[in-house]
Amino acid sequence: ERLMSHDFKFKGLKPKLLAGLDELLNTDIAKLMPLLRQEEEDQAEQLLVQGGLFLGSQRGPFIVGNPFHYSESYRESELVSDEEWVVSKDKPKYDEIFYNLSPHEGKLSGTKVKGWMMSTHLPSSVLGRIWRLADVDRDGMLDDEEFALASHLIE
Structure with a gap:
């Protein structure tokens, strides 16, 4: 009975908001992806x-x-250990x-x-x-x- 008095219809989506979301997904995210890849490569280099x-x-x-x-030479003597x-x-x-x-x-x-x-x-x-x-x-x-x-x- 209580539920009968409530409106469960979804409100319409605003085309302007959908267009903004579409632009974000298609353009802005695509521009960010190379930056993320570069950041991952930079971090990998720093962790050497x-x-x-x-x-x-x-x-x-x-x-x-x-x-x-x-760019560096390998010296086998650096790897010798008694352990x-x-x-x-x-x-x-x-x-x-x-x-x-x-x-x-x-x-x-x-x-x-x-x-x-x-x-x-x-x-x-x-x-x-x-x-x-x-x-x-x-x-x-x-x-x-x-x-x-x-x-x-x-x-």
């Missing part, structure tokens, strides 16, 4: 290890631009995945690894950082040790 081996690294399947540009490698206990599991991806001459290209990495559903910006950390020798490919490191970081 500062003062370390990976500063300035821009190679890998998740980087827009020139994937073969490096047990944190990845060692899960390495057999990672090796199985690595060899199922069919490495060429003991290495996987970024193209082969990218599909597997994307299947983890992590954002590309995170996967790009993982790639930069794991590709220790900066050759744009991952050997079994680098792949194990990337897999460990993904988990």
Whole structure:
């Protein structure tokens, strides 16, 4: 009985408001999207290890631009350590995945690894950082040790 006295009709939509909304969606948002992409790229660049081996690294399947540009030299002696490698206990599991991806001459290209990495559903910006950390020798490919490191970081 109480509901009978209420008006449940929707008020008409104003064409001027709809036109403004349409312009916002079609024009303004389209102009903002490149700015968001640029902001994400800028943030990814800022999150590189500062003062370390990976500063300035821009190679890998998740980087827009020139994937073969490096400005720093790699020194293997910086990586030597007496401590047990944190990845060692899960390495057999990672090796199985690595060899199922069919490495060429003991290495996987970024193209082969990218599909597997994307299947983890992590954002590309995170996967790009993982790639930069794991590709220790900066050759744009991952050997079994680098792949194990990337897999460990993904988990």
